[in-house]
Amino acid sequence: MWTLSVCIPIYNSDVSALVNTFCAQITALPEAAIDIILIDDASAPEFTKRNVFSEPLVKFIGLPQNIGRSRIRNAFLKYTDADYLLFIDGDSTIQDPLLLKKYADYLTQQPIEVLVGASVYQNHKPNRSQRLRWSYSTQRESLDYHRRTQHHHAGFKTNNFIIRRSVLQQIPFDERLTGYGHEDTLLGLQLAAQQIPIAHIDNPVWNLKLDTNAEFLGKTDSALKNLLWLTEKYPALRVFDHNRLLQLHLKLKQHVVFNYLIGLLTSITPFLAYLLKTGYAPLFLFDLYRLLRLQQLNKNALHNIL
16 A cells, blocks of 8 residues: 655645645545645744644644755655655645545556646636736646646646655755746656656645735746756756747847847836736736746856756
8 A cells, every 4th residue: 555645845835724734634545645745944933833733644744943845855765764755835825625635646546656646726817916927827827637748748747746755855956946936847847857657647735825016026037047057057958948938038049130139128128027017018028028038047157058
């Protein structure tokens, strides 16, 4: 019989509803060996006060200082010896009362190396102040079950996926990635390079907590820096072959006129950022913003990798 730990990294999130939901689902599966591991990445006191649990199924670890998105995920290996680890982001919402049962049934039927349940966003448009993240995620990032099964390694995300313990030990998250973004891209490419199969299941969690437009622009800059870092540190993975923004950036750099025009347009990035923060700008302006910021970051960091 397999064992499973639900691993929830926490940073400034109230996970009480999420944990209570999982506890109820575990109780409904008495034959399954499932527990919950929480690691708090030095959250603010108002959140640590809320995340207090007495259930024997729950193990809570509070870190004295923030260690980042990659390192905290590797840290779960220290606190569980389960066969499988199910990673769930702390700001996720569970709306399916059978989410854990679906995973348990799948694991009982066949062993897996990696199993992706994915995450989805609300169907209705949020307030303008949160529109940017929602538009980008629903139109560009979130792949439905059908598209995921057609391209198993495409768009790999670290929210709501199960990984065999031995696989995570073999390919841990790169702890040099400390900021936001693309630790999931790297792991997906490494799994593909090692020919480790990724299975998919129609079993999503919901992302109902959205960043403000300003917050998402800040995260976008961090993600672009990490993307450039990946291309430099992992040339054999050919990151640009799997990222449309990098591919476009490379094509433009190969044409003197377009490269010159892009250089001129970088001066308008503050204006684009202003428009994007309003929530009224169409998504193609966000694509232009990211392209221009990539040009700026690549030039400022003196990267010669593209």
